[in-house]
Amino acid sequence: MLTREENDLLTRTGPGTRMGDLMRRYWIPTLLSDELPAPDCPPRRLTLLGEKLVVFRDSQGRAGLVDERCPHRNASLFFGRNEEGGLRCVYHGWKFDVAGLCLDMPSEPAESNYKRRVALTAYPCLERGGVVWTYMGPPELKPEFPELEWTQVPAANRYATRRLQASNWLQGYEGGWDTAHLPILHRGDTQNSNYFSGRGKEAVRGLPARYEFVPTEYGFVYGRGRHNPEGGLNWECALMFMPSWKMFQPFAGTDNRITLLAWVPVDDANCMLWGVEYHPRRALTEEEMAWSKSFHYIHVETVPGTLRPLRNRDNDYLVDRKLQASGQSFTGILGLGLQDSAIQESMGPVCDRTREHLGPADVVIVKLRRHLLGVLNDGGSALPGLDPASYRLRPAVFPLSGDAPLASALDAHLRIDAVALAQ
Ligand code: FES
Ligand SMILES: [Fe+2]
The missing domain is CATH 3.90.380.10 (Naphthalene 1,2-dioxygenase Alpha Subunit; Chain A, domain 1)
Incomplete structure (x- = not known):
């Protein structure tokens, strides 16, 4: 038997929970590499530890795991266009790379540097054993990949x-x-x-x-x-x-x-x-x-x-x-x-x-x-x-x-x- 507090402590893994923070200290499997079969293939939705995310493979074949919500006005990037090195939101065209950097902001004036100040939450990915893995914890605490x-x-x-x-x-x-x-x-x-x-x-x-x-x-x-x-x-x-x-x-x-x-x-x-x-x-x-x-x-x-x-x-x-x-x-x-x-x-x-x-x-x-x-x-x-x-x-x-x-x-x-x- 556990107390209600202990039960909550062990079972809740969303952002800001203690068990969620613990899980985020390790490399976590997300999907099979085959589920992203080719560069620029359609992105996929993924919910992990209570966070709604989108995973995609860019033109270079790199896997990216990012927040599903576009930082502009929250449209879903699941509907995004996966093209030329990034995922482009289809609402106003903001485009992000696998690291969450904003590459393009066609709805803003060309001389604006606003895009340098907006980033999409992105988690680092690795592919090992035919699986795309991610690390969702503090970047400075990221461990080496386990030798499974x-x-x-x-x-x-x-x-x-x-x-x-x-x-x-x-x-x-x-x-x-x-x-x-x-x-x-x-x-x-x-x-x-x-x-x-x-x-x-x-x-x-x-x-x-x-x-x-x-x-x-x-x-x-x-x-x-x-x-x-x-x-x-x-x-x-x-x-x-x-x-x-x-x-x-x-x-x-x-x-x-x-x-x-x-x-x-x-x-x-x-x-x-x-x-x-x-x-x-x-x-x-x-x-x-x-x-x-x-x-x-x-x-x-x-x-x-x-x-x-x-x-x-x-x-x-x-x-x-x-x-x-x-x-x-x-x-x-x-x-x-x-x-x-x-x-x-x-x-x-x-x-x-x-x-x-x-x-x-x-x-x-x-x-x-x-x-x-x-x-x-x-x-x-x-x-x-x-x-x-x-x-x-x-x-x-x-x-x-x-x-x-x-x-x-x-x-x-x-x-x-x-x-x-x-x-
Ligand atoms: S909501 Fe994504 S570009 Fe506007
Ligand atoms: Fe069993």
Whole structure:
């Protein structure tokens, strides 16, 4: 349970809010590079952290993210002409470049230098891993881009999608960490799929013997330890990257790809759910891609031309009650990602955490909230996740003897450099 003040603090991300300020200290994914397919292509609308924006690609191919409202008299730049190095408002023709500088002001006398005194709010953009990223915080505090491995592998090694979820970002993020629901909400899918053959069976095998929650320089590690025949524990480690990423514990097998999700606030009642799968060493296979595009896993079918799921709350996610009754699917809803969204959206646009009754199985939810509140209260200049090299990590499952502390083993098993050296 949270107090109303704490709930507001963690869920509100608009300009001037404390969580919004925190999110603005990190590079945030905006859209896929392919969504701006060519120089001077049509601009797109985008709402991020409660700010209505327009994103465009200029004649040189540079991505620009700017305030949707023209600073002249607030017309929408979504209707702007994207031409010759800038976006031109179609009302009176004021034109701006990707940095927000006013290039032309045809409605003013030619000798006027008014255009030098008017700027459009613009946020810096970078393209990495087939995604346009932005930084919306104070320019002097802009960090280097994080060295997330999936943004550095060849395009054929990764698959990323984005789509909307009609809930506040935090209840999505909490759901991502909530391992207690795996064998229940997703029952049927996890047991009946070859893909989940390792993890699914483990998920229904009972609770792990130990949980560890280790704060790190990039966020935290959440480890679950299960007894192994040697008398030690096998630790499954998932990684939290600031501010709202989760790198999932690995699936069974040694040649499986890695999954990440991020919940990026659109406004307080909606978030953009990013789903990424990648393999560090090879291209994704046809079989893997077919699985990803079958919508049984994290990716969700959307209404063509939109980011809204085709199965959504207006059609009750096309819940199949016969399938539910058959036991093949606990929910009767297609796919893990949509099952999560359906149930998280059912909690209301912003979940009222003053009404909850948490139990021992909710430990990771409590830890996640404490972590975020702790960063908000004493992060300051020592915010986690600002060192780009700290992100050079992969998730892992590894054995440790008896009561050995998890924290001391993390670097050796999760750091890409250390793992490569040991091989
Ligand atoms: S409102 Fe954009 S140029 Fe006038
Ligand atoms: Fe889930």
